[in-house]
Amino acid sequence: MTATSNLCREIKVRRRELMAQMEPNSIALIASAPPRIRNKDAEYRYRQDSDFYYLTGFVEDNALLALLPGRKQGEEILFCQEKDSTKELWSGVLMGPAAARCELGLDDAFPISDIDEILPGLIEGRDRIYYAMGKDDNFDDKVMEWVKVIRSKVKLGSHPPGEFLVLDYLLHELRLFKSKTEISLMEQAARISAEAHRRVMALCRPGIKEYEMEAELWHEFVRNGSQAPAYNSIVAAGNNACILHYISNKAEVKKGDLVLIDAGCEFEHYASDITRTFPASGKFSPEQKAIYEIVLAAQEAAIAAVQPGAPCDDPHEASVKIITKGLVNLGLLKGRPAELIKKEAHKEFYMHRIGHWLGLDVHDVGDYKIDDAWRLLEAGMVTTIEPGIYIAPDNARVAKKWRGIGVRIEDDVLVTRTGNRILSTGIPKTVAEIEHFMSSTAH
Numbered sequence: 530m531t532a533t534s535n536l537c538r539e540i541k542v543r544r545r546e547l548m549a550q551m552e553p554n555s556i557a558l559i560a561s562a563p564p565r566i567r568n569k570d571a572e573y574r575y576r577q578d579s580d581f582y583y584l585t586g587f588v589e590d591n592a593l594l595a596l597l598p599g600r601k602q603g604e605e606i607l608f609c610q611e612k613d614s615t616k617e618l619w620s621g622v623l624m625g626p627a628a629a630r631c632e633l634g635l636d637d638a639f640p641i642s643d644i645d646e647i648l649p650g651l652i653e654g655r656d657r658i659y660y661a662m663g664k665d666d667n668f669d670d671k672v673m674e675w676v677k678v679i680r681s682k683v684k685l686g687s688h689p690p691g692e693f694l695v696l697d698y699l700l701h702e703l704r705l706f707k708s709k710t711e712i713s714l715m716e717q718a719a720r721i722s723a724e725a726h727r728r729v730m731a732l733c734r735p736g737i738k739e740y741e742m743e744a745e746l747w748h749e750f751v752r753n754g755s756q757a758p759a760y761n762s763i764v765a766a767g768n769n770a771c772i773l774h775y776i777s778n779k780a781e782v783k784k785g786d787l788v789l790i791d792a793g794c795e796f797e798h799y800a801s802d803i804t805r806t807f808p809a810s811g812k813f814s815p816e817q818k819a820i821y822e823i824v825l826a827a828q829e830a831a832i833a834a835v836q837p838g839a840p841c842d843d844p845h846e847a848s849v850k851i852i853t854k855g856l857v858n859l860g861l862l863k864g865r866p867a868e869l870i871k872k873e874a875h876k877e878f879y880m881h882r883i884g885h886w887l888g889l890d891v892h893d894v895g896d897y898k899i900d901d902a903w904r905l906l907e908a909g910m911v912t913t914i915e916p917g918i919y920i921a922p923d924n925a926r927v928a929k930k931w932r933g934i935g936v937r938i939e940d941d942v943l944v945t946r947t948g949n950r951i952l953s954t955g956i957p958k959t960v961a962e963i964e965h966f967m968s969s970t971a972h
């Protein structure tokens with residue numbers, strides 16, 4: 530059996546699981562992502578909608594999946610573009626409904642051009658429609674159009690749906706738990722990104738431009754089969770590391786700078802998200818080292834707190850404790866750590882949370898709280914662990930020697946049945962590992 534047919538089978542199971550949880554006599558509609566214009570008639574490279582991809586594995590645009598649990602003539606129906614030799618000559622091969630039905634393991638497939646004739650008939654008689662309400666105005670309008678067609682025939686005995694439900698909750702709970710196949714794709718994404726981080730760490734030197742390092746990241750991503758970074762790469766030298774979403778990547782790296790690189794590729798639609806911070810010259814200054822060691826200790830404690838059965842906020846709490854104490858020890862915060870933690874004094878230097886779910890989306894789907902309480906971690910969830918300390922260059926409250934230091938360390942961590950497993954391995958992380966790696970690569 531091929532890997533593709535295994536994946537196809539797994540995707541079919543996902544559709545079944547979703548349908549098993551839908552209310553009786555309902556239909557779910559999941560649309561492909563619309564193409565997006567970059568300027569005039571030039572489009573961004575197409576990227577499939579993650580929900581649609583999760584349930585189909587289909588990468589073409591202009592398609593819609595309809596799930597109708599319990600329908601005798603077929604429960605899983607795809608609408609997609611027809612084969613068209615002219616169109617295919619310009620923009621590539623289309624699968625077409627007949628092949629899509631077989632290859633994706635669906636019950637039926639129709640040309641998308643026939644959707645307005647066929648879909649109202651499928652919706653008619655169902656009490657409820659699930660869809661991603663409010664995500665795309667055009668799609669919301671389309672759903673209402675189809676419903677209006679049914680309403681217009683009420684006098685003829687047609688039965689329009691009376692309830693509209695958000696699909697997100699059911700589907701995103703499924704997406705939160707990664708299968709073995711998904712985990713191995715995420716490991717592959719992390720492996721490629723790890724190689725990219727090592728490449729940049731090896732060639733960084735004072736005088737290099739941030740964008741030259743970004744180019745090296747892209748090089749490593751693309752040559753390993755990634756079609757895109759999972760998010761805009763942050764390549765931030767010196768003070769720029771204190772700008773959390775710095776992406777202009779235009780500055781020159783100066784001697785004495787720390788360089789913060791937050792970059793991860795997307796592989797087969799799955800994201801990786803990794804940050805390393807290292808000295809441009811290959812050697813940390815005493816102040817940089819002191820801050821780095823606190824962030825590293827916070828990251829290690831937070832990773833250790835990734836345990837099945839633990840509240841998903843535990844890693845954050847662990848990191849806040851270590852960062853607060855560390856900042857007190859250095860004189861950057863003044864007071865008793867317990868009091869400072871209560872007052873959230875760390876937020877002056879550590880203003881974001883420890884991390885986020887990771888999967889098809891870089892900030893992946895799935896609730897963090899259930900009934901206002903932090904949910905418990907469970908095997909199969911993947912989260913980033915990314916504490917940081919950022920001392921603003923203009924922070925007059927601290928001695929000059931600390932200003933402009935920005936450090937974040939980020940890894941991708943799988944919750945296992947017995948603890949956790951780091952997916953983003955193989956990149957120097959301790960001070961000794963970084964300094965040794967950089968000195969052995971000619972710094």
Ligand code: GLY
Pocket residue numbers: 760791802885891915939
């Ligand atoms: N680079 C996005 C993040 O770390 O969340």
Ligand code: MN
Pocket residue numbers: 791792802803804915939
């Ligand atoms: Mn990141």
Ligand code: MN
Pocket residue numbers: 802884885913915939
């Ligand atoms: Mn992240």
